[in-house]
Each structure stands twice: as structure tokens, then as C-alpha cells.
Amino acid sequence: MFLNVHSQYSLRYGTMNIETLIAEARAKNIHQFVLTDINNSTGCMEFIRLCRKEGLDAKDEAGNITKSAYPIKPIIGIEFKRAHQLLYIGIAKNKEGMKELNDFLTYYNLNQLPLPNQPSEFKNAFIVFPFGNKKELNDNEYLGITANEINKIVGKSIEKIRHKLVVLQSVTVKNKLEHRLHKYLRAIDLSTVLGKLQDADCCHEEEIFTAEDELKQKFENYEFIVENTQQLLASCCMDEYTFGKKNKKTFTGNVKDDLSLLTKLAIEGVTYRYGKNNKEAIARVKKELKVIAELDFCAYFLITWDVITYAMGKGYYHVGRGSGANSIVAYCLKITDVDPISLDLYFERFLNHKRTSPPDFDIDFSWDEREDVQDYIFKRYQSSNTALLGTMSTFKDRAIIREIGKVMGLPKAEIDDFSDPTKDRLHADNVVFNKLLYINTMMKGMPNQRSIHAGGILISEEPITYYTALDLPPKGMPTVQWDMYEAELIGLDKYDILSQRGIGHIKEAVRLVRKNKKERVDIHDFKSFRYDPKLNAQLSAGTPIGCFYIESPAMRQLLKKLSCEDYLTLVAASSIIRPGVASSGMMKTYIQSYHDPENVKYLHPVMKEQLEETFGVMVYQEDVIRICHHYAGLDMADADILRRGMSGKYRSKIEFDKLVQRFFDKAKEKGRDETVTKEVWRQVSSFAGYSFSKAHSASFAVESYQSLYLKTYYPMEFMVAVLNNYGGFYQRWVYVHALQQTGAKVNLPCVNHSDNVVNIDGEEVYLGFVGIQGLENRLIEIIPQERRDNGKYTNLEDLIKRTQLTLEQAIILIRIGALRFTGKSKKELLWEVHNYLGSKTKAIADKELFHSPSKTYNLPELVNSEIEDAYQELELLGFPLTLGMFDLLKTDYRGDILAKNLEQHEGKVVKMLGNFVCDKTVHTIKNTKMWFGTFIDIEGNFFDTTHFPNSSPIYPFRGKGCYLILGKVVLDFGVPSIEVIKFAKLPIKDNPVLITDSKPLKQKLNKSN
Structure with a gap:
């Protein structure tokens, strides 16, 4: 009788989860209903599974199904809406029918087209139109009529549509209270206040489960409508759906051939990894292969190997991590670079007969190569059977308070106040606040919106649309409408194809070494540098800036506290740095x-x-x-x-x-x-909630060592690679500073030397055009390309004509010093560009056929200062290069001691000067805030500070700049830090002349001083 039931997966519309829907149906003695969420099939498989479980659980001690707990028959479909207007409801007769509905919705989603007024002619699905919306009906099409619409057919001839009328009793909420919650959800969805909601924006209060007998009474004069509805439901059956092992079954097309190929590859890999006749390795490989074959995971390994082989053939670098790195077969197939024998890793953590959860490989690629790998997978394994994994974000934490406050029409200041958990006691008797909390309790944990998983890909044996419709999120690849948990329960094991910038650092550094040093680096030869004393010295010194996973202040301190000098200690450190270990x-x-x-x-x-x-x-x-x-x-x-x-x-x-x-x-x-x-x-x-598997930590540690190797032996090329892959933990200026410390001569961008990114030639480094605030992307690419095609620029006029510079863009390049090759000062060039372009903002459209020299003028001497240059660099780059931050200070004082001498002053109160790097806020057990700061001293060395709750509010961080720090030196396992007593940002010198009318940067930098 219930053909149109919504769950919470009708996002910001339905209020009941699947379990609640089933419980409500049973309470009303309802034995079947159709789940038809709006424009999605997210909950369909969950609905079928939970109904079946309900049936299994509803047995007496003798194993008989009890009459009072008769199981519910699940029927699934989709409600199709366009611009919040109901078009029609699709109801699947069977598994094929659900595929037809999912395919239909998928087509319009992937092509980003609006749903049509008339759906496709489905062979295995019914369509129910709202009463009055369709006159001519196909065999599989019906008209749904609500109890309130019966008056529309009273006294009218309905013989032509008599057999097409069905009961349309929608279900959206549990009761009147939840109808109020529904209104909050609708207001949030429509970005409006409750008072502006229209009736058409919301469901009716009657959209609840009612006893079937009660519903039949409403149609007592039209029993044929009830009969039509029951016949429709009776003709639907979802028994074809089964759960378990839905991944692509074979790689070669034959299970035996899969095992033969996997065995061949693994044995060949043993020789590559361990040399000939390594009995221990061969025995372990055979043991793993037996389990892999018994659990039908040969295809899973071979598909992963195939993806890796493709990537390596393209010259892509990857890191295999996660529990999959416990497998020696994965190691021999080059899926991972972690040796499970030397680390005593056990395969059972990854795959075993008792394991209830599916295993998966986590494969990292460079951020700029992953998309090509994903594209290969879609093409290689059929787009109909391949999709990205989705995820479901929920209403959570204090963000709900903000959403509720907005739709209630509360002022921002009041919402901010209510959102601060430290002020809850102050609002205990506030009626509005308590109402917010109550709605918050009801809404918390409800699905909010569908999104995309970080990197999961599903490869199914049969088309994925049997189980879900597909979305097209900004990523631009088909994505399932449920998450990893549902995928696991359905029987689909994901392949995690991820990206990270650390791999980009390594890949780019290797390329730059080959180009700049004419040397080749085998970065995969981990064994050759694992025991390198120079690398391990950097670890114990805590100086691995730019190196993946080990450059953060907390990790650097941990490495120093452990005096970490070997790979195994780093493996452990990679896991104990996680929040759970520290907090416990x-x-x-x-x-x-x-x-x-x-x-x-x-x-x-x-x-x-x-x-x-x-x-x-x-x-x-x-x-x-x-x-x-x-x-x-x-x-x-x-x-x-x-x-x-x-x-x-x-x-x-x-x-x-x-x-x-x-x-x-x-x-x-x-x-x-x-x-x-x-x-x-x-x-x-x-x-447990924050820990890594040992193999995962080991994979991270391998990558850390690879970065460390490049940083140790090719420091300039490595730091350029870090900059060109958008840095890491710190701001860009920190890596420029680290590059300068290698001995490289770092130059400001120049139109005749710079590329779009940072380049290096010997020890000469030019910053790229990327990173110059306000410079158009078009020019970032055109300036170096035009120079490569047609030679260096001769002067400002030549640059303007060849690149079609506008006045605004020309001024940016002049102010950053990118035309210093002309030998003219910035002020002379500014006179010249205004003389040439006047007040024009448009570019000169065409290049000249014949050159006409522009007029020249005799200018008075225009004085330029380094302070002025530094201000412009701060504005356009975010950091000064001509001068350091210490050079900009009004004071000549540089502190009483330096970072390198801190250990000698344990227990003493010292005064230091530091250039601010970063800070981290943490909450104490008493829910107060404290901070940890990181600074660089005048010699370029890092030091750390601790700011306890009693001092932080009085002496706050005020952004980039240099700070005077008074504090006590403490040593923790020999690693010094300063417990701050007083703390103040220092003022910088005035900018002698502002070239343009832009806001003086000094106001920002000296703010609050």
C-alpha cells in the first residue's frame, strides 16, 4: 500500500533512517512497502539487507517465523524530482528493473541534464505519476491518487483509467514532531528562514505510516484502487539480490589462469627482491598464494599489479602502503616496497580466513599523475563496471547549531555565541538555546550530503548500476551513491588510488638531479641508503624540513627525543606520533x-x-x-x-x-x-582509533628515507622540487629559507630567466611566476613560453607587445622586480609603462608588423630603497627576499641567546627573538586552550615554544613577523623548548614610499602593535 517511502537518504527531506522505517512498518503491521528516495538509490541495498535480517531474527525458539514478527517484503525504486517538483515514481519489479531505473538516473546525472517530463519505457519497472499529470499511459505506467484527492474522481467517468489508479500514500516523517524537524531540514536545503517556507517546499503532515486497515478505509468506496496497488506490489520481487563477493572475479578470464599468472609473477619477484634460492621467501610466498587462492583474491592482486605496471610504464612513482604491505606477494609484485620478512610482518593482518572485513591496497601516486591512473582503470575495466567510491557527510558537532540558527533567523553574533561550547553554562536557561540543542540532538548524525571518497575505486563483476545510480561530482568521474561501509556489506572491495605531494617532491627532485647534475638516482634502491649515517644523522638532529611525514614540529621533536638513527625506530615513530598514543x-x-x-x-x-x-x-x-x-x-x-x-x-x-x-x-x-x-x-x-598498521608505518618510513636521501645528497634540487609541488607542512617562505641555507642563490622572478615554476641551473635558482599575487594564469604560462619560442625580451615595450600585457599586470611585474634585466629602476619603469599604456586596462590586441620606437623622457633621479622592495615582495610573494624579516625590524636587538645554545640554559629564563613559522592550538582536559609555537632565529635555526592557558590570552599570536619571547628553557628527553612567560610581536620599519594606492602592507604586519 505504501509506494513512496522516503528515508533520511532523501537528503534534507526524510527524517527516518532505514531501521526506523522498518520498525515503524512493523509497529503498524505493514508487511511490504517501496523505498523510493528522491533522485537516489543510496539506501536500497541496505533496505533489502535489513529486511532480510529482520526476517531471520523474527523466529521463535523452534526456528519458526512468529506471526507477530512477520518479515517485511522489501521493494525498491526511486522518486524522480526536478527543481523540487515531483515528476514520477519508479518502482522496480526485480533486479533488472532497478538497473533500468539506476541507468536512467545515471544518464541524466553524468550528462548533467535535467530529468525529462516523460521517463524511458522500462521493461522491468513501473512508473507512478501524480494524479492528473498524465493522460496517455503505457502498460507499465500508473496514476497515484492520495486519500485527499478522491474527491477529484467522485461522480466522474474513470473507466479508461480505472485499472491504472493506485494508492499514493507517501511516507516522509514519523510523527508531527518530526514534521517540524523536516521543516528545519527543508529550510537548510533551500537556504532560507523557516518563516519563508512555502507549502510546496515541504511534505504534508499526513506523510506518515498508518495502519493498512485505516488506509483501506479511506478508499472503501474504491476498493479497485486498493486491489490495483496490491497487485502492483505483488508483482515485485527482489530475491535475485545476493550479497558477497561482487568484485571482478578474474583477471585473465579464468580462475586457474589467474592463479598460474600470479604464481609466476610472485616467484619471479622473489628473485628480484631476495636473489636466487631464498628458501624463506619462497616458502612464505607459497603460503600466501594458498590463502589468496582459497579466498578468491587472485584477481584482486593481479588487477592491482596491472595498475602498478601501467603506472611504472609511464614513469610514475608510487607508494604501496596500508595493511597490504604485510604481503610478501605484494612486495614481489612491486605493489609495495616494504620487506615483510625483515620487518616480521604477518600476512594475516591483511588477509586471513577469519577476517570479516575486506582487505585493500592503498596506492599513492603523485598529485599530478593520479588522474591518469584512474582514467586507465576506467578504460581498462569497462566504465559500466567501474566507479569511484562515494561517501556520506552528516550533520555533526557545532556546525549544526550554526545551520539551525541561520534558518531560525538569529543574528550572527548570537549564533557565534551559541556555537561556543565553553559558554553552554551561560545559556542553560535560555529558551532559544535549549530549542537549538533539542533540534541539534534530533538532527545529529543524519546524512547531509553525498560526496566522494578520498581515493576508493570499485571494479565490479557486473554493472554497478544493479546496485546504485551514479553521480558526477566535481571530480568528473562516475561515483556510486553509497560509502565504503555499504560497499563492504554488498561485497565490493575497494582499490584505494590516492595522491600525495610527498611523491611529487621525490619524482620532481629525481628529474631535477638528472637535468641539473647529469646524474641518475635509483630512488627505489632503499636498501642501499637505509643504513647511510648521513641520513640517520639528519633524523636524530631533527632537521628533515621538506621530507614527507617527518618535517612537522611534533615529529622533529620526537625524532630528537628518540635520538632516532635507524629505519626501525622511524617506523615506530611514524605510529606513536598519532594522537591516540600521545593523549594516552x-x-x-x-x-x-x-x-x-x-x-x-x-x-x-x-x-x-x-x-x-x-x-x-x-x-x-x-x-x-x-x-x-x-x-x-x-x-x-x-x-x-x-x-x-x-x-x-x-x-x-x-x-x-x-x-x-x-x-x-x-x-x-x-x-x-x-x-x-x-x-x-x-x-x-x-x-587503537589512531594507530597505523606496522606495514603502513613502514611504507611511510621508506618514503621518508627516500626524501631524506635526496635532501641529504641533492639539497638544492630537493628543495626546488618541494617548492614546485606546493610545499608541505609549512608556508612557502620556510622552504625558500631552507633552499637558501643549501647555498643556492635564490633570485626573484625575472621575465628573462623564470619559468612558471621555480627553476635551477647549477646553484642559480629563479622563483617562478606561480605564487605572484594577482598575476594572471594566462601570463604565468605565456611569458616563459614566448621567451622560449622567440628569444629573450629586450625591454618593457618588447614584453608588452609580445605578451599583450595590461597596465595592471605590467605594474605587478615591475613591482616584483621581474624587469630588473633592463637596468632601470622600478620607478623609471613605472613612468615608462604609464607613458606607453597610459591609463589603458586592455591589452594591445595585435603584434606590430613594423616596430615604432616610443618617446623617451629625461627623468629626475628616482631613489629606490631595499625597505621599499621588501614591502612589495611581502605584498606580492608573501615573504621578503631582498631583506629578511629580521632586517625589517626597527630594533637592532637580536636576542640574548640563539637556538643552538638553548640546551645550555636549562631551567633559566631567557629572552629570544624569533621569526614566526607556525603555531598549533590544543585543548586541555579542562577545555582550555594552549598553544605550541615554532620559530626561526637569526641564524636560521628552528626552536619551539609552549604557551600555557594562563599566558595565551594575554600574549596572543598575531600572524607573520618577528616576536620577542621571554620564557623558561625546559628540556624533555634532551630536547629544548621555551615555556613562554611574556610574548610580543615587534614593529617593523616604515615603508619610505608607497608606489601605488594599494593598502599599505605595514598596516597588516604591524597590526595590534
């Missing part, structure tokens, strides 16, 4: 134990037995699994589910809570001390 206090415990392993106190003998390598501290995801298994007695599958649940990768809270209880129950059964168990659980729960 286990990072400090690990560092203490690392330096004093003889006096480690283990919480329990099992901790010593399982975690001796990491001094009793859980460092990796595998450690969490081991402790849950060996200490508490959970089996490996449950232990892994528990770990996944703590990392937010397990949807069912009820099932997760049961596992938590089982942890304690099983531990008690094993006779574990309750106090010890509670502490073990504290460590497990605080850590």
Missing part, C-alpha cells in the same frame, strides 16, 4: 623505555610476551589485535573488528558494544585482574 601518555612511556629498556615495567606478562619489541607499548594496529587476542582471549576476527570499531570503521554501535563487553568478560574468564584489565582497555581504546 604512552608516547612518553615509549620514549623512556626506549632509552632505558632494562628497567621497563610491563603491565602484565602477556604485554612482555607480545610487545617486548616496543617495550610493552602498543605502537601498531597489530599490537591492539594481539593484546585483545592473547590478553583478553578474543579470537583474531573479533579482535580486528574491535580495532576497526575504535577507528570508526565499523558501523554497528550495538555490535561494537557487545564486543567491548566480551573483551571484559573473556578477560575475567581467563582470570585477569580487573584493575589491570581496565588499564589494558584504557590503553587499547585510547590508542
Whole structure:
């Protein structure tokens, strides 16, 4: 009877999730209904699965289905709307019918076309039009009539449409209270206030589940409409849908051939990785191949290998990481560069008979190469069977307060006030605030909008539109309408094709070394430089600026505290830097134990037995699994589910809570001390949600070493590569500073030497046109290309004519010093450009056939200063190059001590000067804020500061510039930092002359001084 039921997946419209819909239907003794969310099929598979589960659960002790708990028959479809106007409702007869509906919606989504008034002629799907919207109906088309519309047919001849009328009872909300919530959702969706909502914007209050008998009574004079509806529902069946193993089944077309090819490639890879006749490696490969074949994952490995082979053939560099790096087969196929034998990684973390969650490979490519790899996958494995993975963002945290406040029409200041959790007590008796909180509670966790997963790709054996319609997000590739959790439950294992800038740094640096030094670097030959003392010295010194994952202030400090001098320590550091370990206090415990392993106190003998390598501290995801298994007695599958649940990768809270209880129950059964168990659980729960697998950390550490190798032996080329791949953790000026420290001569952009990006020739470096504020993208490309095609520019006039510069753009280039090759000062050039272009803003359209020299004038002496240049560089580049920030200070004072001498002043109060690099805000247990700062001293060395809650509000950070810092020097495991007592930004010199009428940058830099 219910042909049009909406769930929360009718985004910002429906209020009930799938489970609630089923519960409401059962409460009203409804045995079937059609889920038809608006312009999407996100919840269809979930609906079928949960209805089947409901049927399995609804049995008595003898295994019979109980009458009161009779299972619900799931029927699926889509409601099609255009501009919030209902066009028609599609209802699938079967699996093929759902594919037809999904294909139809997918076509219009991917081609970005509006839905048509008339749908396709479906063979396996019904179409229900709103009453009065269609006169001529096809065999599969019906007219839906609501109870309120019966008066429209009273006393009228309906013989022609008698067999086409069906009951149209829509369901959108649970009750009147949720109808109010529905209005808030509609106002948010339409970006309007509640008072401006029109009736047509919202559903009717009657769009709820009612008992079928009650609904039939409304049509008691038209029983044939009820009969038509029941016949339509009876002809629909979703039994063809099954769940499990939906990935592409074979790579070669034959399962046996897949195994033969995978075996051949793996054995060849053993020779490449380990040399000939390595018995240990061969034995492990054979062991893994047996499991891979038994679990039908040969095609999964071969498809990943195929993608890697394509990328390597194109010269692309990749990093294989995640739990897949536990596999020696993956290592031998060059999917990963992590040796699982030397690191004692166990394959079972990636793939085992008990594992309930699908494995996946995380493959990183350079940010500018990933799209080509994705394009290859779509072409190679059929676009109909391939799609990007979606994700679902939800209403969460205080952002909901803001959304609700806006639709209520509250002023911004009041919304800001209500959004601050520290002020909740002040608003405890505020009626409006309490109303906000109540709506917030109802809305929290509801789906808000569909988006795209970071890198997941699905490759299905059958067309994906059997299971979902496809969206076309800004990425420009077909994307499924559900997320990784639903994909997993359906039976689709994702391939993670990701990107990161760290790989871009490495790739570009290798290219620059070949070009600038005429040397070739085999960056994959990790074994040859893993033990290089020069690399390890940089690690222990904490100076790996620009190096992937190890350049942040927190990581640099950790490396120094550990005196990290080897790969295995870096592997551990890559995981213990994660928030969970630090917040639980286990990072400090690990560092203490690392330096004093003889006096480690283990919480329990099992901790010593399982975690001796990491001094009793859980460092990796595998450690969490081991402790849950060996200490508490959970089996490996449950232990892994528990770990996944703590990392937010397990949807069912009820099932997760049961596992938590089982942890304690099983531990008690094993006779574990309750106090010890509670502490073990504290460590497990605080850590597991943020930890890496050991193989993942090892992959990151390999990439860190590769970056470190390039930085150590080819520092100039490496830092140029970092700049050309848009940096890393820090602002651009920090990397320019690091480049200068290598001995490179860094020059401002020049039209006769610069390219669009930074270039290097020997030790001469020219900044590129990218990064000049206000310079048009057109000119960034044209200026260097025109120079390469037709030779260097001779003067300003020549530049203008050849590139069609406008006055505004010419002024930018003059002010940044890009025409200094002319030998004229900036002010002379500004006179000249105004003389040539006057007040024209348009470019000169055509190049001259014959050159007519422009007039020249005798100008008075125009004085230019370095201070003036520095101001212009600050404005146009974001940092000064002609002078340093210290040179701009009004004071000549440079501090009492330098960063390199801090250790000698432990416990003393010192006064220092530092150029601000970055800061990080953290919340304390008492919900107050404190800050950590990073600065560079006059010699270019980094130092760090700590700002406790009692000092931070009085002495705040005020953006870029130099600061006078008074504080106490403290040492933590030999690493110094300053606990700030007083803190102030220093004023800079006045700009002698402002060339244009633009806002003086000094106002920004000296703000609040």
C-alpha cells in the first residue's frame, strides 16, 4: 500500500533512517512497502539487507517465523524530482528493473541534464505519476491518487483509467514532531528562514505510516484502487539480490589462469627482491598464494599489479602502503616496497580466513599523475563496471547549531555565541538555546550530503548500476551513491588510488638531479641508503624540513627525543606520533623505555610476551589485535573488528558494544585482574582509533628515507622540487629559507630567466611566476613560453607587445622586480609603462608588423630603497627576499641567546627573538586552550615554544613577523623548548614610499602593535 517511502537518504527531506522505517512498518503491521528516495538509490541495498535480517531474527525458539514478527517484503525504486517538483515514481519489479531505473538516473546525472517530463519505457519497472499529470499511459505506467484527492474522481467517468489508479500514500516523517524537524531540514536545503517556507517546499503532515486497515478505509468506496496497488506490489520481487563477493572475479578470464599468472609473477619477484634460492621467501610466498587462492583474491592482486605496471610504464612513482604491505606477494609484485620478512610482518593482518572485513591496497601516486591512473582503470575495466567510491557527510558537532540558527533567523553574533561550547553554562536557561540543542540532538548524525571518497575505486563483476545510480561530482568521474561501509556489506572491495605531494617532491627532485647534475638516482634502491649515517644523522638532529611525514614540529621533536638513527625506530615513530598514543601518555612511556629498556615495567606478562619489541607499548594496529587476542582471549576476527570499531570503521554501535563487553568478560574468564584489565582497555581504546598498521608505518618510513636521501645528497634540487609541488607542512617562505641555507642563490622572478615554476641551473635558482599575487594564469604560462619560442625580451615595450600585457599586470611585474634585466629602476619603469599604456586596462590586441620606437623622457633621479622592495615582495610573494624579516625590524636587538645554545640554559629564563613559522592550538582536559609555537632565529635555526592557558590570552599570536619571547628553557628527553612567560610581536620599519594606492602592507604586519 505504501509506494513512496522516503528515508533520511532523501537528503534534507526524510527524517527516518532505514531501521526506523522498518520498525515503524512493523509497529503498524505493514508487511511490504517501496523505498523510493528522491533522485537516489543510496539506501536500497541496505533496505533489502535489513529486511532480510529482520526476517531471520523474527523466529521463535523452534526456528519458526512468529506471526507477530512477520518479515517485511522489501521493494525498491526511486522518486524522480526536478527543481523540487515531483515528476514520477519508479518502482522496480526485480533486479533488472532497478538497473533500468539506476541507468536512467545515471544518464541524466553524468550528462548533467535535467530529468525529462516523460521517463524511458522500462521493461522491468513501473512508473507512478501524480494524479492528473498524465493522460496517455503505457502498460507499465500508473496514476497515484492520495486519500485527499478522491474527491477529484467522485461522480466522474474513470473507466479508461480505472485499472491504472493506485494508492499514493507517501511516507516522509514519523510523527508531527518530526514534521517540524523536516521543516528545519527543508529550510537548510533551500537556504532560507523557516518563516519563508512555502507549502510546496515541504511534505504534508499526513506523510506518515498508518495502519493498512485505516488506509483501506479511506478508499472503501474504491476498493479497485486498493486491489490495483496490491497487485502492483505483488508483482515485485527482489530475491535475485545476493550479497558477497561482487568484485571482478578474474583477471585473465579464468580462475586457474589467474592463479598460474600470479604464481609466476610472485616467484619471479622473489628473485628480484631476495636473489636466487631464498628458501624463506619462497616458502612464505607459497603460503600466501594458498590463502589468496582459497579466498578468491587472485584477481584482486593481479588487477592491482596491472595498475602498478601501467603506472611504472609511464614513469610514475608510487607508494604501496596500508595493511597490504604485510604481503610478501605484494612486495614481489612491486605493489609495495616494504620487506615483510625483515620487518616480521604477518600476512594475516591483511588477509586471513577469519577476517570479516575486506582487505585493500592503498596506492599513492603523485598529485599530478593520479588522474591518469584512474582514467586507465576506467578504460581498462569497462566504465559500466567501474566507479569511484562515494561517501556520506552528516550533520555533526557545532556546525549544526550554526545551520539551525541561520534558518531560525538569529543574528550572527548570537549564533557565534551559541556555537561556543565553553559558554553552554551561560545559556542553560535560555529558551532559544535549549530549542537549538533539542533540534541539534534530533538532527545529529543524519546524512547531509553525498560526496566522494578520498581515493576508493570499485571494479565490479557486473554493472554497478544493479546496485546504485551514479553521480558526477566535481571530480568528473562516475561515483556510486553509497560509502565504503555499504560497499563492504554488498561485497565490493575497494582499490584505494590516492595522491600525495610527498611523491611529487621525490619524482620532481629525481628529474631535477638528472637535468641539473647529469646524474641518475635509483630512488627505489632503499636498501642501499637505509643504513647511510648521513641520513640517520639528519633524523636524530631533527632537521628533515621538506621530507614527507617527518618535517612537522611534533615529529622533529620526537625524532630528537628518540635520538632516532635507524629505519626501525622511524617506523615506530611514524605510529606513536598519532594522537591516540600521545593523549594516552604512552608516547612518553615509549620514549623512556626506549632509552632505558632494562628497567621497563610491563603491565602484565602477556604485554612482555607480545610487545617486548616496543617495550610493552602498543605502537601498531597489530599490537591492539594481539593484546585483545592473547590478553583478553578474543579470537583474531573479533579482535580486528574491535580495532576497526575504535577507528570508526565499523558501523554497528550495538555490535561494537557487545564486543567491548566480551573483551571484559573473556578477560575475567581467563582470570585477569580487573584493575589491570581496565588499564589494558584504557590503553587499547585510547590508542587503537589512531594507530597505523606496522606495514603502513613502514611504507611511510621508506618514503621518508627516500626524501631524506635526496635532501641529504641533492639539497638544492630537493628543495626546488618541494617548492614546485606546493610545499608541505609549512608556508612557502620556510622552504625558500631552507633552499637558501643549501647555498643556492635564490633570485626573484625575472621575465628573462623564470619559468612558471621555480627553476635551477647549477646553484642559480629563479622563483617562478606561480605564487605572484594577482598575476594572471594566462601570463604565468605565456611569458616563459614566448621567451622560449622567440628569444629573450629586450625591454618593457618588447614584453608588452609580445605578451599583450595590461597596465595592471605590467605594474605587478615591475613591482616584483621581474624587469630588473633592463637596468632601470622600478620607478623609471613605472613612468615608462604609464607613458606607453597610459591609463589603458586592455591589452594591445595585435603584434606590430613594423616596430615604432616610443618617446623617451629625461627623468629626475628616482631613489629606490631595499625597505621599499621588501614591502612589495611581502605584498606580492608573501615573504621578503631582498631583506629578511629580521632586517625589517626597527630594533637592532637580536636576542640574548640563539637556538643552538638553548640546551645550555636549562631551567633559566631567557629572552629570544624569533621569526614566526607556525603555531598549533590544543585543548586541555579542562577545555582550555594552549598553544605550541615554532620559530626561526637569526641564524636560521628552528626552536619551539609552549604557551600555557594562563599566558595565551594575554600574549596572543598575531600572524607573520618577528616576536620577542621571554620564557623558561625546559628540556624533555634532551630536547629544548621555551615555556613562554611574556610574548610580543615587534614593529617593523616604515615603508619610505608607497608606489601605488594599494593598502599599505605595514598596516597588516604591524597590526595590534
